[in-house]
Amino acid sequence: MSEAIDLSKKLTTFAEYFSPRTVAQYNDCDVMVAKLKGEFIWHKHDDTDDFFLVLKGNLEIELRDRTISLAPGQMYVVPRGVEHRPVAKEEVHILLIEPTGTPNTGDAKTAAPRILA
């Protein structure tokens, strides 16, 4: 991972939804791309904020009191401890950043494995 990382190309290497792929490491974090379609589960991360940048499509991040709507080029950081549910009515591509080892569901028992792209 020592040269330019092309996010679009990385996104062509897999098709699975809600299965983030690590494209780089930044300090103690994984920088990941993911494809989303449908509703994810409500979850929260008690120890880390959750970084979302939309690369393609329109993502809704439902919070308990409102919904954040993100188009390509828009980002949002869900603060730690805040329950949220990503919803993608059509296929959405995102850049995600999370500390390495963070379960994407907020619960190690149900988390997707972390996979290199």
Next chain:
Amino acid sequence: MSEAIDLSKKLTTFAEYFSPRTVAQYNDCDVMVAKLKGEFIWHKHDDTDDFFLVLKGNLEIELRDRTISLAPGQMYVVPRGVEHRPVAKEEVHILLIEPTGTPNTGDAKTAAPRILA
């Protein structure tokens, strides 16, 4: 900073080069946008990696042994301790992530102030 953050709109709020603007905070990091044009100085950060994602234009990140060329949608993480020099032959817009308080020059004495966008 509690709603969707539109990176392009944030980039319209200032014109200065090499003057990053903080658009969000993620854990203990500032998420910033910046406009670059020309050659920055050679520098390194001993304690943090340096995250660059190009949003517009073409950026060259010169390392001592090679150059990383980044087009829009491409990213690179300069590992901590590695000397680098960003070079933008034309105007380039980037997303940057650095721990809050990191001097952009690697040296607090010559660093740009951190400004909210």
